Amino acid sequence: MISGSKKQNIKYYFLAILTAVAILVWSAVWAEDRGGILTVAFLNVGQGDAIFIDAPNGNQVLMDGGPNKTVLKELSAVMSFYDRSLDMLIMSHPNLDHIGGLVEALKRYEVGTAVDSGASHSIGEYAEWKRLIANNGVKYLQGSSGVRIHLADGVYLDVLSPKKGEPLQSKNINDVMLTARLVYGNTSFLLTGDMERTLEYKLVDGGSALDATVLKVGHHGSRTSSSEYFLNAVHPKYAVIQVGKNNKYGHPHQEILNRLQAAGIGILRTDTDGRIIFRSDGKNLALEK
Numbered sequence: 001m002i003s004g005s006k007k008q009n010i011k012y013y014f015l016a017i018l019t020a021v022a023i024l025v026w027s028a029v030w031a032e033d034r035g036g037i038l039t040v041a042f043l044n045v046g047q048g049d050a051i052f053i054d055a056p057n058g059n060q061v062l063m064d065g066g067p068n069k070t071v072l073k074e075l076s077a078v079m080s081f082y083d084r085s086l087d088m089l090i091m092s093h094p095n096l097d098h099i100g101g102l103v104e105a106l107k108r109y110e111v112g113t114a115v116d117s118g119a120s121h122s123i124g125e126y127a128e129w130k131r132l133i134a135n136n137g138v139k140y141l142q143g144s145s146g147v148r149i150h151l152a153d154g155v156y157l158d159v160l161s162p163k164k165g166e167p168l169q170s171k172n173i174n175d176v177m178l179t180a181r182l183v184y185g186n187t188s189f190l191l192t193g194d195m196e197r198t199l200e201y202k203l204v205d206g207g208s209a210l211d212a213t214v215l216k217v218g219h220h221g222s223r224t225s226s227s228e229y230f231l232n233a234v235h236p237k238y239a240v241i242q243v244g245k246n247n248k249y250g251h252p253h254q255e256i257l258n259r260l261q262a263a264g265i266g267i268l269r270t271d272t273d274g275r276i277i278f279r280s281d282g283k284n285l286a287l288e289k
């Protein structure tokens with residue numbers, strides 16, 4: 001009797017495992033096809049940037065990670081529970097409010113490729129970023145203007161800055177920021193990190209394609225960014241500000257909010273709106289409520 005009931009238990013145990021495996025396989029197959037939809041999620045990580053990109057073929061990118069582990073909770077809300085990998089991490093620049101969460105993502109996820117501008121920093125998180133890339137066998141790509149990253153059919157990310165070959169260490173870190181423009185058909189996203197006026201002017205004057213449906217507002221809405229000259233070139237429908245509640249910098253600055261509003265741009269903020277998710281089919285852009 002005892003051995004009989006043990007056998008029953010073992011049988012159920014295996015059945016349960018097989019069923020679970022079948023569900024995982026089928027949801028993985030299903031998950032690879034996003035029905036032609038690109039998702040871009042501006043994660044709510046407090047004072048810092050973290051942008052999750054999910055391409056129509058299932059390729060996943062995280063650009064910046066906010067200051068700490070908060071990004072892991074945010075990622076688990078926008079990724080499948082069994083998904084333990086990210087195809088690419090991109091770092092705009094090595095300040096804590098951008099790199100902190102990227103280091104956490106490197107510890108938690110299997111990462112394919114890591115991209116940064118090549119600008120280094122003395123903070124420990126930068127050393128850890130380099131160490132984890134080397135130790136975990138992550139491919140490394142130095143991003144500069146002219147680099148195009150193909151994410152899926154018709155979906156690509158153009159690196160706009162820094163300029164290829166430009167000296168990185170002698171300059172203000174915000175002037176050699178890795179910025180990028182994500183394009184899918186008629187819809188586009190300009191991802192600016194903490195870019196300030198100097199780089200904004202340089203990009204406009206250099207003739208970079210800057211027009212975008214969604215602008216990730218530079219430097220958390222600081223008055224040192226979002227010049228009128230730049231906003232006119234980008235001409236966005238939406239402006240997303242990634243910012244922490246009651247942050248010590250007073251971001252976003254009121255004059256920038258006024259400027260965006262006067263230009264008729266819809267303002268979205270992670271401190272008041274929480275996580276902000278856009279979906280694009282290449283023609284139309286929808287803001288998820």
Ligand SMILES: [Zn+2]
Pocket residue numbers: 048049095097098193194219220
């Ligand atoms: Zn920042």
